[in-house]
Amino acid sequence: xxxxxxxxxxxxxxxxxxxxxxxxxxxxxxxxxxxxxxxxxxxxxxxxxxxxxxxxxxxxxxxxxxxxxxxxxxxxxxxxxxxxxxxxxxxxxxxxxxxxxxxxxxxxxxxxxxxxxxxxxxxxxxxxxxxxxxxxxxxxxxxxxxxxxxxxxxxxxxxxxxxxxxxxxxxxxxxxxxxxxxxxxxxxxxxxxxxxxxxxxxxxxxxxxxxxxxxxxxxxxxxxxxxxxxxxxxxxxxxxxxxxxxxxxxxxxxxxxxxxxxxxxxxxxxxxxxxxxxxxxxxxxxxxxx
Numbered sequence: 606x607x608x609x610x611x612x613x614x615x616x617x618x619x620x621x622x623x624x625x626x627x628x629x630x631x632x633x634x635x636x637x638x639x640x641x642x643x644x645x646x647x648x649x650x651x652x653x654x655x656x657x658x659x660x661x662x663x664x665x666x667x668x669x670x671x672x673x674x675x676x677x678x679x680x681x682x683x684x685x686x687x688x689x690x691x692x693x694x695x696x697x698x699x700x701x702x703x704x705x706x707x708x709x710x711x712x713x714x715x716x717x718x719x720x721x722x723x724x725x726x727x728x729x730x731x732x733x734x735x736x737x738x739x740x741x742x743x744x745x746x747x748x749x750x751x752x753x754x755x756x757x758x759x760x761x762x763x764x765x766x767x768x769x770x771x772x773x774x775x776x777x778x779x780x781x782x783x784x785x786x787x788x789x790x791x792x793x794x795x796x797x798x799x800x801x802x803x804x805x806x807x808x809x810x811x812x813x814x815x816x817x818x819x820x821x822x823x824x825x826x827x828x829x830x831x832x833x834x835x836x837x838x839x840x841x842x843x844x845x846x847x848x849x850x851x852x853x854x855x856x857x858x859x860x861x862x863x864x865x866x867x868x869x870x871x872x873x874x875x876x877x878x879x880x881x882x883x884x885x886x887x888x889x890x891x892x893x894x895x
Contacts, residue, residue: 799858
């Protein structure tokens with residue numbers, strides 16, 4: 606491909622970008638846009654739709670790409686061409702995985718399983734009981750969350766906050782990990798089973814709190830102050846225990862799913878939660894319970 610890209614000019618703009626000049630970013634994009642768009646057409650014979658999709662694919666990762674550049678005597682375009690080749694091959698693999706995943710997801714629904722797999726409701730949890738407005742707000746919140754997480758962090762988000770999973774998130778996990786939908790669903794079923802006992806424990810504690818509440822009301826009516834104090838102390842202990850039971854999967858179950866050691870899972874979840882906390886504090890000025 607022959608395009609007139611000034612090596613000194615592009616390197617100068619990259620230096621400015623690295624130094625923090627945001628205006629240089631748009632200038633770099635403008636200088637390289639035609640080269641990026643036509644790369645797939647000229648080198649791989651791609652059609653216009655594929656070229657457009659690849660262009661968007663590269664732009665969505667362009668800041669990370671630029672951060673990997675180290676200036677040398679070699680021309681920038683030489684380095685960039687190698688990067689584009691590797692990115693295009695990744696893009697093609699990702700597109701193939703997306704198409705495969707879409708076909709597989711077509712056979713899986715909320716109500717019907719795929720072959721011997723259970724229905725999605727058994728894995729994704731109960732259907733949301735909000736009204737249409739609340740459900741839209743919930744969907745928007747999840748969309749906002751995942752948009753502000755890198756793909757790897759998003760994986761940890763979906764697995765740790767497994768109750769927020771939606772069918773499209775199952776597709777994302779399948780595409781990102783390069784696994785079949787069947788593999789993902791089987792792994793998610795194992796993760797959900799790891800918190801089943803937590804749900805049972807939480808329900809038992811809730812029933813105890815409920816019983817203690819009615820006992821307190823009964824003794825208040827009868828004026829049994831000493832009994833009331835004892836019941837309140839017992840209630841506070843049960844309430845503390847209730848609050849300690851977090852309905853999140855164990856790190857072990859997530860590690861089994863991702864085939865990673867617990868330490869890596871722990872670090873990944875910690876970084877994901879830190880990213881979310883910082884984002885919401887910056888945007889909304891309040892601490893989020895993540």
